[in-house]
Amino acid sequence: MAVTQTFQRLKPPKREKILATAIHEFARHGFRQASLNRMARMSGIAKGSLFQYFGTKEGLFRFIFDHAVELIRHNLRRVKAETADQDFFERIRSSLLAGVAFIRQHPHIYQIYLKMLFQEDFPFREEFLEKIHLFSAEYLTPLVEKGMAEGDLRPDLDVDLVVFTLDAVMDRFLQAYCVPFLDGNAAVFQAPPQRVEKQVGDLVELLRSGLGARSGGTRLAMNE
Amino acid sequence: MAVTQTFQRLKPPKREKILATAIHEFARHGFRQASLNRMARMSGIAKGSLFQYFGTKEGLFRFIFDHAVELIRHNLRRVKAETADQDFFERIRSSLLAGVAFIRQHPHIYQIYLKMLFQEDFPFREEFLEKIHLFSAEYLTPLVEKGMAEGDLRPDLDVDLVVFTLDAVMDRFLQAYCVPFLDGNAAVFQAPPQRVEKQVGDLVELLRSGLGARSGGTRLAMNE
DNA sequence: GCCTAAAATGACCACCTGGTCATTATTGGG
DNA sequence: CCCAATAATGACCAGGTGGTCATTTTAGGC
Numbered sequence: 407m408a409v410t411q412t413f414q415r416l417k418p419p420k421r422e423k424i425l426a427t428a429i430h431e432f433a434r435h436g437f438r439q440a441s442l443n444r445m446a447r448m449s450g451i452a453k454g455s456l457f458q459y460f461g462t463k464e465g466l467f468r469f470i471f472d473h474a475v476e477l478i479r480h481n482l483r484r485v486k487a488e489t490a491d492q493d494f495f496e497r498i499r500s501s502l503l504a505g506v507a508f509i510r511q512h513p514h515i516y517q518i519y520l521k522m523l524f525q526e527d528f529p530f531r532e533e534f535l536e537k538i539h540l541f542s543a544e545y546l547t548p549l550v551e552k553g554m555a556e557g558d559l560r561p562d563l564d565v566d567l568v569v570f571t572l573d574a575v576m577d578r579f580l581q582a583y584c585v586p587f588l589d590g591n592a593a594v595f596q597a598p599p600q601r602v603e604k605q606v607g608d609l610v611e612l613l614r615s616g617l618g619a620r621s622g623g624t625r626l627a628m629n630e
Numbered sequence: 631m632a633v634t635q636t637f638q639r640l641k642p643p644k645r646e647k648i649l650a651t652a653i654h655e656f657a658r659h660g661f662r663q664a665s666l667n668r669m670a671r672m673s674g675i676a677k678g679s680l681f682q683y684f685g686t687k688e689g690l691f692r693f694i695f696d697h698a699v700e701l702i703r704h705n706l707r708r709v710k711a712e713t714a715d716q717d718f719f720e721r722i723r724s725s726l727l728a729g730v731a732f733i734r735q736h737p738h739i740y741q742i743y744l745k746m747l748f749q750e751d752f753p754f755r756e757e758f759l760e761k762i763h764l765f766s767a768e769y770l771t772p773l774v775e776k777g778m779a780e781g782d783l784r785p786d787l788d789v790d791l792v793v794f795t796l797d798a799v800m801d802r803f804l805q806a807y808c809v810p811f812l813d814g815n816a817a818v819f820q821a822p823p824q825r826v827e828k829q830v831g832d833l834v835e836l837l838r839s840g841l842g843a844r845s846g847g848t849r850l851a852m853n854e
Numbered sequence: 855g856c857c858t859a860a861a862a863t864g865a866c867c868a869c870c871t872g873g874t875c876a877t878t879a880t881t882g883g884g
Numbered sequence: 885c886c887c888a889a890t891a892a893t894g895a896c897c898a899g900g901t902g903g904t905c906a907t908t909t910t911a912g913g914c
Binding site: 678 | 900903
């Protein structure tokens with residue numbers, strides 16, 4: 407029992423106000439520090455009703471958590487399908503842009519994700535971390551494997567290491583979009599769409615080409 | 631007034647036990663959820679003493695925070711000096727290994743860092759985020775610039791973007807070392823020294839060479 | 855051994871938390 | 885219009901919080 411029929415039978419505006427308030431509260435304060443008193447006050451309902459609907463604080467969080475997981479799963483599937491015909495780097499570019507778009511649309515959900523990452527007293531944290539793992543495993547891994555098979559990627563790459571690196575860079579980009587000072591001097595934080603587009607493009611190019619001086623480029627130097 | 635002389639005059643074993651307990655508590659529970667009652671009990675002192683020493687919970691945290699900042703600053707300076715004669719990629723490799731070594735030596739400090747990253751109700755969070763920014767600006771940026779000047783890096787790179795990427799990958803590697811499931815299938819989590827060494831080496835090679843198939847390789851394909 | 859200044863103590867305070875439940879209000883079928 | 889089922893309510897509870905402070909203990913110069 408996570409959520410009662412009573413809640414499902416509520417009129418949509420009320421139901422959604424309660425959910426929005428709860429999501430906002432969890433996003434702002436994390437699980438433990440989120441206050442059901444505040445939620446009740448902000449939703450304009452009695453605290454007792456929250457318990458009637460969701461049983462416990464954890465029940466309410468579970469409901470929101472599952473909702474968010476479904477949202478994300480759906481989004482990933484859509485992006486994967488929509489980009490199926492693109493080459494590897496274009497796909498990464500599209501995926502990252504889709505990530506930014508998702509955050510623009512659901513900023514609080516991403517905030518909850520960030521809070522859960524390192525806060526240990528979240529319920530379902532293990533389940534949550536495993537789902538992140540699944541994102542890498544089910545989304546990026548096949549993408550990389552296809553990229554290698556089609557010659558977009560060097561054939562000698564270690565798939566797991568590539569997935570790890572992509573995950574690192576992409577997630578950090580999204581974090582930098584949401585949290586000030588995480589972007590170094592790259593000005594990613596709350597960047598307008600046009601700038602995001604350029605930054606993502608540059609970032610993907612960097613991943614493609616690497617940092618090292620090209621052997622082709624140094625060959626000239628070796629000739630002098 | 632952050633810390634009183636009374637605390638500084640304590641006999642070292644007692645002083646350090648109190649500090650170690652506090653660091654442990656903040657690392658485990660974050661700032662808000664950390665309990666002074668627990669700290670007092672675990673340190674074997676009265677709660678009142680904590681307030682005599684540090685004034686407030688925030689004063690105690692400030693003391694630990696400044697201590698940690700000093701530790702990190704010192705460490706960065708040392709690594710920077712020790713690797714001054716290495717080439718760029720070797721320096722990144724050494725820096726990352728030094729990061730892992732630091733975490734092995736001060737796991738709780740890194741845990742506090744992780745908790746502060748996205749938890750908004752930490753005191754000094756802004757100051758803290760600015761200090762992270764400084765890490766990029768003062769540590770990585772000159773390193774990249776020198777690397778470009780000396781021809782280790784491609785000369786056409788955007789310095790800020792490179793710093794951003796390095797920061798992303800390095801920080802995520804350290805996170806994956808500390809938090810399960812953040813490593814995809816790369817098996818970074820609590821990896822033994824030998825494996826860490828190999829993974830760091832591979833990661834740096836990947837950064838150097840990039841993901842893309844070499845233009846020399848695709849040229850053949852274009853001929854067919 | 856005494857006396858005073860400094861330090862340690864823990865009972866106590868107001869406040870907030872998640873959760874309960876007897877009471878009240880609402881609803882809809884007959 | 886009535887009545888029973890369902891839903892909403894908020895006073896109340898035990899427990900935990902950061903913080904206070906009158907009281908006791910300790911330390912060290914004389």
